[in-house]
Amino acid sequence: MSSRVTIKDVIITPVAFHDMPLLNAVGVHEPFALRSIVEIVTSQDGIYGLGESYGDSTHLSRMEKAAQKIIGLGAHDTNAIYQAVVESLPTDTSTGGDGMAGMVTTASAADKVFSPFEVACLDIQGKLAGVPVCDLLGGRVRDNVQYSAYLFYKWGGHPGQADDTYGPALDPEGIVKQAQRIIGDYGFKAIKLKGGVFPPAQEVEAIKTLAQSFPGVPLRLDPNAAWTVETSKWVAKELEGLVEYLEDPAPEIEGMAAVAKEAKMPLATNMAVVAFSHLPASILQDAVQVVLSDHHFWGGLRKSQILAGICATWGMRLSMHSNSHLGISLAAMTHLASATLNLDYACDTHWPWKRPDEDVIVDGALRWADGGVVVPNAAGLGVELDREKLAQLHKLYLECGLKKRDDTTYMRKFQPEFDPTCPRW
Numbered sequence: 001m002s003s004r005v006t007i008k009d010v011i012i013t014p015v016a017f018h019d020m021p022l023l024n025a026v027g028v029h030e031p032f033a034l035r036s037i038v039e040i041v042t043s044q045d046g047i048y049g050l051g052e053s054y055g056d057s058t059h060l061s062r063m064e065k066a067a068q069k070i071i072g073l074g075a076h077d078t079n080a081i082y083q084a085v086v087e088s089l090p091t092d093t094s095t096g097g098d099g100m101a102g103m104v105t106t107a108s109a110a111d112k113v114f115s116p117f118e119v120a121c122l123d124i125q126g127k128l129a130g131v132p133v134c135d136l137l138g139g140r141v142r143d144n145v146q147y148s149a150y151l152f153y154k155w156g157g158h159p160g161q162a163d164d165t166y167g168p169a170l171d172p173e174g175i176v177k178q179a180q181r182i183i184g185d186y187g188f189k190a191i192k193l194k195g196g197v198f199p200p201a202q203e204v205e206a207i208k209t210l211a212q213s214f215p216g217v218p219l220r221l222d223p224n225a226a227w228t229v230e231t232s233k234w235v236a237k238e239l240e241g242l243v244e245y246l247e248d249p250a251p252e253i254e255g256m257a258a259v260a261k262e263a264k265m266p267l268a269t270n271m272a273v274v275a276f277s278h279l280p281a282s283i284l285q286d287a288v289q290v291v292l293s294d295h296h297f298w299g300g301l302r303k304s305q306i307l308a309g310i311c312a313t314w315g316m317r318l319s320m321h322s323n324s325h326l327g328i329s330l331a332a333m334t335h336l337a338s339a340t341l342n343l344d345y346a347c348d349t350h351w352p353w354k355r356p357d358e359d360v361i362v363d364g365a366l367r368w369a370d371g372g373v374v375v376p377n378a379a380g381l382g383v384e385l386d387r388e389k390l391a392q393l394h395k396l397y398l399e400c401g402l403k404k405r406d407d408t409t410y411m412r413k414f415q416p417e418f419d420p421t422c423p424r425w
């Protein structure tokens with residue numbers, strides 16, 4: 001059944017923006033992060049919708065194929081759009097293409113491709129109805145969506161370049177200094193440390209130092225499955241009473257389940273459970289107690305709310321995962337969290353790591369206050385495309401020469417012996 005307003009065109013623009021040398025279990029961030037900006041043009045004059053997704057070439061070509069199939073469909077017919085996306089991928093069983101440097105490869109390709117189209121359609125639906133996207137998701141339950149201070153071990157600058165404005169963070173003192181700067185800038189009230197970089201004892205020390213420096217602030221540590229089950233149990237013991245959750249200490253549902261049997265704190269994941277098909281096995285084994293939603297791989301905002309319902313039913317809590325992203329994603333994340341009651345942990349965001357002036361949206365639409373983003377009131381997502389800035393970041397994409405995120409290869413340029421195999425400790 002077709003709706004009044006139809007999809008006339010879909011424009012997908014790959015973009016790049018400057019990134020800092022952030023360290024993780026599989027390597028280090030390259031000088032540029034890649035994203036794709038999706039614009040859906042409708043049959044109604046002046047009404048367009050925006051979505052944002054990964055910029056890896058595998059994903060881009062999947063999106064381009066799907067885009068051809070959704071032209072002519074109704075902007076309200078997201079069921080038909082999902083079906084068209086599934087049909088555009090029938091023989092494509094390859095994994096990856098998710099801009100996560102090999103850390104999350106088993107999420108559903110259809111959900112990843114569908115997500116920016118769904119967000120763009122919700123933007124359109126909101127604009128047509130004159131209401132913000134959060135109203136289409138059940139209405140806001142919070143006016144300010146809280147985010148966490150997402151700390152990274154990092155080099156002072158990319159090799160061969162001057163130090164960036166954050167400088168190095170390679171020990172507990174450097175991490176505390178980074179936290180002071182980010183919390184000073186944004187007012188965040190929870191802290192997440194990306195681990196899996198140094199031996200676990202050193203990362204445990206960093207958390208203990210953070211706990212002393214920021215008494216009462218909820219803390220999290222995420223080594224991206226760099227530890228064995230035994231090491232994870234040791235870390236869990238060391239951090240008892242110090243972290244609100246421990247994120248992806250060990251690989252796979254079975255590994256998480258084994259750690260969960262002994263850990264006193266909840267275990268969270270954006271690696272072991274990344275698709276609906278993973279939920280039954282995880283629930284049966286009580287492997288994770290917190291699922292990190294991410295609309296970019298859970299199939300958009302409405303499917304993320306289905307995940308929220310499943311979590312509520314089975315007594316799991318919900319948080320939100322992030323990767324390097326721009327303003328359209330931040331708007332979508334904010335609308336989702338504002339309208340999802342049990343998404344009540346401070347969400348992750350890589351926002352502080354991008355240059356403040358680099359984005360594709362018109363300035364001023366998203367306002368940071370008190371550790372969170374004020375939920376926009378304007379119709380749709382509440383952000384508009386700045387076409388000049390989009391053109392600049394597309395130019396950067398063409399010039400930077402990157403076609404996919406590859407933290408490992410970049411790391412090996414400077415440390416040829418670097419081995420990303422996990423678990424490592």
Ligand SMILES: O=C([O-])[C@@H](O)[C@@H](O)[C@H](O)[C@@H](O)C(=O)[O-]
Nearest residue numbers: 024100222224270321322323
């Ligand atoms: O940006 C990074 O290096 C992170 O490690 C990211 O890629 C992860 O997907 C993520 O933030 C996580 O929570 O695992």
Ligand SMILES: [Mg+2]
Nearest residue numbers: 222247248270
């Ligand atoms: Mg994680």
